[in-house]
Amino acid sequence: MSAGRLRFVAARLVQVLPVLTALLLIVVLLQQLMPGDPARVMAGPRATVEQVAQVRRDLGLDQPIFLQFWAYLTNLAEGDLGRSNRTGIPISAIVGDRAGATLWLMAGGLIVSTALAAPAALLMALRPRSVAARICARSLTILVNCPPFWIGLMLASVLALRTGWLPVGGFGETFGERLRSMVLPSLTIGLAAMPLLARSAAGSLRQVLAADHVTTARSLGITGWPLVRRHLLRNAMPPAVTLLSVQAAALLFGAVVVEQTFGLPGLGAELVSAAGQRDFPVVQALTLIFGCGIILINLLADLSVALLDPRTTWR
Amino acid sequence: MTLLAVDELRVSVRRRGTELTVLDGVSFAVGAGQCLGIVGESGCGKSLTLRATMGLLPPGATRTGGDIRVGRSGLAMVFQDSHASLDPTMRVGTFLADVVRRRRGGTRAAARRQAAELLAAVGVPDPDLRLRAYPHELSGGTRQRVSIALALATDPRVLLCDEPTTALDVTLQAEILRLLDTARAERGLGVVLVSHDVAVIRQVADVVAVMYAGQIVEAGPAADVLDRPQHPYTRALIGAVPSLDGPVGPFRPIPGAPPDPAVYTPACRFLPRCGHGDAACRGPVPGVHALDLRHRSSCVQHSTHHKERT
Numbered sequence: 001m002s003a004g005r006l007r008f009v010a011a012r013l014v015q016v017l018p019v020l021t022a023l024l025l026i027v028v029l030l031q032q033l034m035p036g037d038p039a040r041v042m043a044g045p046r047a048t049v050e051q052v053a054q055v056r057r058d059l060g061l062d063q064p065i066f067l068q069f070w071a072y073l074t075n076l077a078e079g080d081l082g083r084s085n086r087t088g089i090p091i092s093a094i095v096g097d098r099a100g101a102t103l104w105l106m107a108g109g110l111i112v113s114t115a116l117a118a119p120a121a122l123l124m125a126l127r128p129r130s131v132a133a134r135i136c137a138r139s140l141t142i143l144v145n146c147p148p149f150w151i152g153l154m155l156a157s158v159l160a161l162r163t164g165w166l167p168v169g170g171f172g173e174t175f176g177e178r179l180r181s182m183v184l185p186s187l188t189i190g191l192a193a194m195p196l197l198a199r200s201a202a203g204s205l206r207q208v209l210a211a212d213h214v215t216t217a218r219s220l221g222i223t224g225w226p227l228v229r230r231h232l233l234r235n236a237m238p239p240a241v242t243l244l245s246v247q248a249a250a251l252l253f254g255a256v257v258v259e260q261t262f263g264l265p266g267l268g269a270e271l272v273s274a275a276g277q278r279d280f281p282v283v284q285a286l287t288l289i290f291g292c293g294i295i296l297i298n299l300l301a302d303l304s305v306a307l308l309d310p311r312t313t314w315r
Numbered sequence: 316m317t318l319l320a321v322d323e324l325r326v327s328v329r330r331r332g333t334e335l336t337v338l339d340g341v342s343f344a345v346g347a348g349q350c351l352g353i354v355g356e357s358g359c360g361k362s363l364t365l366r367a368t369m370g371l372l373p374p375g376a377t378r379t380g381g382d383i384r385v386g387r388s389g390l391a392m393v394f395q396d397s398h399a400s401l402d403p404t405m406r407v408g409t410f411l412a413d414v415v416r417r418r419r420g421g422t423r424a425a426a427r428r429q430a431a432e433l434l435a436a437v438g439v440p441d442p443d444l445r446l447r448a449y450p451h452e453l454s455g456g457t458r459q460r461v462s463i464a465l466a467l468a469t470d471p472r473v474l475l476c477d478e479p480t481t482a483l484d485v486t487l488q489a490e491i492l493r494l495l496d497t498a499r500a501e502r503g504l505g506v507v508l509v510s511h512d513v514a515v516i517r518q519v520a521d522v523v524a525v526m527y528a529g530q531i532v533e534a535g536p537a538a539d540v541l542d543r544p545q546h547p548y549t550r551a552l553i554g555a556v557p558s559l560d561g562p563v564g565p566f567r568p569i570p571g572a573p574p575d576p577a578v579y580t581p582a583c584r585f586l587p588r589c590g591h592g593d594a595a596c597r598g599p600v601p602g603v604h605a606l607d608l609r610h611r612s613s614c615v616q617h618s619t620h621h622k623e624r625t
Contacts, residue, residue, distance in 0.1 A: 002452075212399035215371055216462070219392040220414050220469055230413065234404045310449040311403055 004313030008306050011314040016299060023291040024076075027284050028069045031061070038280040042085050081288075082281035084274075091285045094270065099289075101171050101266035105189060105255050106248075108182045112190025114244075117198035121240075122228070124198070125205035136198075144195035148254050152188040152261040160184060169263035185262045189254055193247050197240065204239040208232050238305040245301030249294045318505040319368070319390070319473045320344040320606065325380030326360075326367050328576070335576040336379070338363055338529045342604035345473055345505035350496075351605065352520025352537065353509045354552065358573055360529040361509040365392065365475045368507070391471035395478035397458035401450035407434075407461050408446025414468040433464040437494055456487040463494060473505040474498070480515060492519050513556050517541055524605040525549045528573050528584040531603045535610030545612035548585045583615070591616050 031038055039056035040047070047055070056062050060071055075082065081091035120140070124133045160166045172181045208214060209232065217231045256268030263269075267286055274282035306312040326338035338360045345351050353361045366372050368383055369392050394400040402410060411430035412423065419429070427446070434442035437460040450458055459479060466474055476495065480488035496519055499506050510516055516523055516537070523540040525533040525548065533546040544550045551569040571588040581599040586592045595615045603613045 210374065212394060212396060213402045216392075216394060216400040216465070217402065219369055219371055219394075220465060221417060222414070226417075230405070231402050235402070309404060311451050 002310065005306055005310070008312050008314045009303060012299065012302050012306075016295060019295055020292070023288065023295070024073065025069065027288045027291070028065070028072050030284055030287060031068075031280055032065070036278050038085070038278070041278040041280070081285040084282050085279045086274075086277055086282075091282055094282065095267065095285065095289065098265055098267050098270050101259065101264045102255055102268060104178065104182050105185050105258065105264065105266060106251060108186025109189030109193060109251050109255075110244075110248075112186050113193040113197055113247075116190060116194045117201055120194070120198040121201035121205055124202040125209060126228070128206075140195040140198055143191060146192070148188055148192040149257050149261050151191050152184065152258055155184050155187055155191075156262070159187075171264050181262075181264075185258050185264060188258050188261070189251055192254055193251055197244060197247060200243045201236065201240040204236040205232060208235040211235070234308055237308050241301050241305055241308070245298050248297040248301075252290055252293060316347045317344050318347055318385070319507070320382075320384045321364075321368055322382040322384070322606075323380060324364065324367055324383070325378065326363055326372065326376055327379045328376045330375075330577075333577075334379075336529070336579065337376075337576045338367065339579070340602045340604075341381070341526075341529075341531055342602075342606055343507075343524055343531070343534070344606045345507055347472070347503045347505055348499060349522065350499060350506040350508060350520050351522045351524060352516035353507065353524045353526055354511065354513060354516045355526035356511055356552070356569075356573060359526045361511075361526050362395075362477050364526070365477050365507065365509055369475055385473070389469055389471040390473050390475060391466035391469045392475040392477065393459075393462050393466050393479045395481050397455060397462045397482065398450070400462060401458060403450055405449070406446070407448055407450060407453070411446070411461070411465060411468060414465055418469050430464075430468070433468055434461070437461075437464045437467070437498075438490070439464070455483055456490065459483060459487075459491055460494065463491075463498070467498065467502075471504070473507065476506060476508045478510055479508070481510070481512070488515070489518075495519065513541065513553055522605060522608065525552065528579060529576065530584065530613070531605060532585065532614070533610075533612040534603050534605035536608055539610040543610075545610070545617045546585075546614045547589045547591055547616075549612070551588075583613070 037052075039052050039059060039061055042059070043052045043055045053062075060068055063071070079092060081095065083090050084094060120136050123130070123136055127133050156168050160168045166183050167177075167181045168184070170181055172178045213235075214227070214231055217227055222231065253268075255266065256272060258264070259266040259269040260272060267289065271283065271286045271290075273279075274286065321344070322342050324338055324341040325336060327334045328337050329335075341360070341364055343351060343353075353364065355361050363372070363376065366376075367378050367381075369390055370383075371392070372378065401407070408427065408430055411433060412426040415421075415429045415433070416423070416426040419426070421429075431442040431446060434445055439445050439457055439460050445453065445457065445461075450461070453461065459482075463479075474495070479495070480491050483491060492515065495506060495508070498504055506519075508516070508519060520537045523534065523537045524531045525540065525546065527548050533540055533544065533549045540549065541553060544553060548569075551567075554567050555569055557566060569588055574584055574587070583589070583592065583596040583600045586596045589596070593616070598615075600613045600615055603611045
């Protein structure tokens with residue numbers, strides 16, 4: 001790897017630190033910002049003022065903010081995310097229990113959206129005047145205006161309720177059951193994310209198609225699939241990967257909705273119920289995890305762009 | 316032996332819903348070991364002529380007429396901007412070996428070896444090292460040599476060069492021109508070289524075609540066209556180049572600008588910028604081709620000018 005690329009990777013890794021610090025700060029401040037007093041919620045509706053004050057002291061909420069921040073950090077360093085207000089279960093156990101469904105969903109959504117967007121983009125870029133490409137472009141326009149939960153409901157009613165082929169909800173126990181139960185949620189997320197991805201990929205493919213170096217390749221007799229594979233894809237990929245990473249953030253929050261729609265016991269569903277019941281530690285921990293997920297996805301995207309484009313350097 | 320003959324080439328471009336004929340009646344031929352230089356100012360259709368010949372017209376442009384005969388020979392093209400015309404994500408050696416293998420077959424290792432030989436042949440020092448480089452890691456001159464090596468890898472009989480030295484400084488320009496000349500002599504290549512630079516054309520061309528507003532206005536052996544120009548445009552073009560050994564005088568640019576393709580007519584298109592016009596210039600002017608070595612010009616006034624000068 002060239003010096004420019006190494007410098008880019010190093011600088012990009014260093015850049016994660018301030019973002020991570022900001023995320024942690026926001027997560028700790030979240031208690032202050034969210035409506036409701038966590039101590040009062042924990043102590044219960046009939047607690048006296050003294051009892052609430054006692055709980056506040058126990059939680060360390062009477063401490064200055066930077067001490068709270070420090071306490072949160074030291075706990076975090078030990079892998080302690082705190083305990084749920086409602087059940088008293090350690091949050092790390094909740095996360096371990098629930099992360100599976102969300103990861104399945106993200107992976108499924110990613111596979112579906114890429115598998116659908118790639119051929120659509122190639123079709124629209126390489127044969128823009130064909131009937132198929134026009135139909136494809138129109139369908140994308142319609143699809144981009146469909147909210148995910150609606151797509152989910154439609155898919156469930158058409159593919160599951162009418163035919164009974166697939167479960168409408170739940171997460172199953174065995175690997176096979178899980179695979180089946182992930183089909184509809186993955187399709188939902190994939191279909192919601194796919195139109196933007198397909199359009200942007202088609203756009204960058206068209207741009208590369210018009211580039212001088214593609215004309216050179218053609219003048220050397222390279223046409224058809226070899227041209228696409230050797231010269232188009234790699235050049236068109238960086239913008240698509242970047243957009244995919246931006247979309248991954250949207251996907252993660254889309255997962256909140258989709259998990260609710262299909263009754264999946266994932267992190268998103270947990271976040272919704274925790275927020276509804278003022279379970280502050282859980283909300284905090286999940287916000288932190290989602291934030292880290294997004295930071296990680298963006299980092300991976302930038303690093304893969306650096307891998308794809310040899311000209312990458314830190315500017 | 317004629318390797319490439321282009322006959323009555325016509326190219327149209329769609330602009331705001333109307334078809335504009337931007338190239339009209341362009342005819343030329345190149346023989347083995349011959350270099351045809353096409354000279355003219357920006358926008359006269361030189362590059363488009365090459366693109367059309369190569370069958371690589373940009374989107375929006377279509378060939379609406381004419382005949383392109385390429386013997387059993389292949390065409391290859393060298394482009395102006397070597398920075399933009401090489402795939403930035405591909406190592407030079409990978410690309411070159413790819414092209415070699417497509418053309419000649421054989422194993423990867425053999426293609427790689429031939430790629431190194433090609434690089435050495437176009438004067439790239441340390442070819443094995445350069446094969447591993449990406450285009451952006453190379454200097455402009457080396458990149459243009461790589462472009463030429465790529466073109467030569469397809470074993471063409473005719474090389475089309477679109478302003479191959481415009482992006483380079485004068486020293487490199489001379490080197491690249493010498494390289495093209497060597498390739499022509501050693502391989503018996505036909506070369507079509509397009510440039511706006513009369514000096515470049517003078518250096519390498521045997522036959523010169525002068526283009527103006529989508530047509531050839533004068534053609535013939537290089538010495539005749541450049542030293543005894545017949546068309547006022549050719550004279551003005553040559554006169555606009557400051558001479559290094561002549562007396563120092565003011566620049567003599569050509570007044571005005573070339574016409575827009577929307578107002579192309581069968582009359583002389585240079586008339587508005589020409590000092591010598593009369594009624595005869597408003598009628599259709601004869602077409603000029605560069606299919607043989609006769610010196611021709613489309614100027615209907617030519618005979619009278621000729622008299623004035625002698």
